[in-house]
Amino acid sequence: MSDLKISVKNLYKIFGNNTAPAQNMLNEGFSKDEVFAKTGHVVGVNRVSFDVNQGEIYVLMGLSGSGKSTLIRLINRLVEPTDGMIIIDGQNIARLPQPELVKWRRKRVAMVFQSFALMPHRSVLDNAAFGLEMAGTERKEREKRAMEVLAQVGLHTYAAKYPHQLSGGMQQRVGLARALAVDPDILLMDEAFSALDPLKRVEMQTLMLELQREQKRTILFVSHDLEEALRIGNRIAIMEGGQLVQEGTAHQIITQPANAYVRRFFEGVDTSRYLTAADLLDSSLNGHSYHGGPRLSWSTPLPDAMKIVMGLDEPVGVFDAADHLLGCISARSLLVKMSQEARHV
Structure with missing residues (x-):
């Protein structure tokens, strides 16, 4: 049985109407800047392909505007693809009808955001249980599950508190607990720890790695921080201008950088x-x-x-x-x- 979990094939995202001319230009080798100058269309993702195995932490890296956050949102179709395939467990999510997509999202995938995205009028317990509530889980059952995951992230004693009563690191733990509560196969994390101070960021990375050793979820993690990517990633993919320019293990990225853009990420890092x-x-x-x-x-x-x-x-x-x-x-x-x-x- 294959360990392949996610297979992205020739994926495009072009923002605008009548995207065919812009896509044709990309296929002819024009850059995203040239496409914008000619067509007025913004290229988010340009013919990206990669595979992620079951239980792998796959880190997407790149500078602002490289397409990494757009790419991770394409995986669960918070952003609709222009073209290409997103095959998860053999099913092309890119072509899934909306009703089936909603069901799939509720059961199979969860997302953790940089901004925490907690509801201030809800308690920590109710925030952690929100995904289960949307899935129609009965209150007693969802609160029991929410308490379990809050215990996993060390916040079960704060269940009755509200987000404004917590530190930034604790709020992000609630966001992680909310994602874990639905027991997803796939966890999408978009710059999840970048709003935290350095010590809290390392603390959250450690917590995530500890949970990963126990739960073996498939995680796509967006970051602009090479130190973070090297610490948590089984493999790292580096994006530039909407394209994936290199992927590999930490060792491969460091010892065989594809170009000067990749080497720039090493500045200030003892590799x-x-x-x-x-x-x-x-x-x-x-x-x-x-x-x-x-x-x-x-x-x-x-x-x-x-x-x-x-x-x-x-x-x-x-x-x-x-x-x-x-x-x-x-x-x-x-x-x-x-x-x-x-x-x-």
């Missing part, structure tokens, strides 16, 4: 902790420098490699999955590579 032994090879050494002794797998993380390499005067061999020697690491090559990553050169 050395994402290096592996294969990234630390000393080009001045070759296989003849290794005469047995200490050895590392190519995928050994930097902290583990340091424990071995830094205490030795001899080169350490690095081997691939087939047990072939890739090269050697020396204390010098390790320190040089760490320095390069820390200075982003």
Whole structure:
């Protein structure tokens, strides 16, 4: 059985009437700015395709106007696609009739917003239970479920409070509880933690990761913060001008950036902790420098490699999955590579 949960294929979103000429221009290679200048249409998403596996945290990154927030809203059709397919569990959500779409949203997907979007006149309990109320769940049952998820996010003792009585971080926990209450297969999070101060943001990231280890939901998470993406994402997709310009693991994005736009996200970030032994090879050494002794797998993380390499005067061999020697690491090559990553050169 396939682990594939979401498959987006050739997805477009063009804002305006009579979008065909604009789409034709995109297909001919014109940029979104050129399309706007010629047609007056705004390009949100331009022929984007990607897959997300069951239980994966897939992070969408990009600067303002890159299309990442439009893309995540296309997944549950808060924004209607111009063209393309959004296949979830084998069903094309892009073509789902409105009545069926409403039912699907209520049972299968939930969204957490940057602005918290809590109702000020409702208690924490009633806010957390709101999605279940809209789905027609009986009061006793929905309040029981709401209390369960409030306990998961550490707010069950605040059930009778109102949003204005909570801090920003606590309000976002209520927003997360509301999303979890309907027990969704898919969780969409649009800049969910960006309105919080740095300490609260890390706290919420930690909470989300703890819940994810237990619940294994499929999460699409929009962020403009590389540190956040590297910490929480199983894979990261970077968008520019409505297009997906690169996707991959944290290691792939850092060691093989597609272009200067992707490299810009590294500014101010120490990426050395994402290096592996294969990234630390000393080009001045070759296989003849290794005469047995200490050895590392190519995928050994930097902290583990340091424990071995830094205490030795001899080169350490690095081997691939087939047990072939890739090269050697020396204390010098390790320190040089760490320095390069820390200075982003």
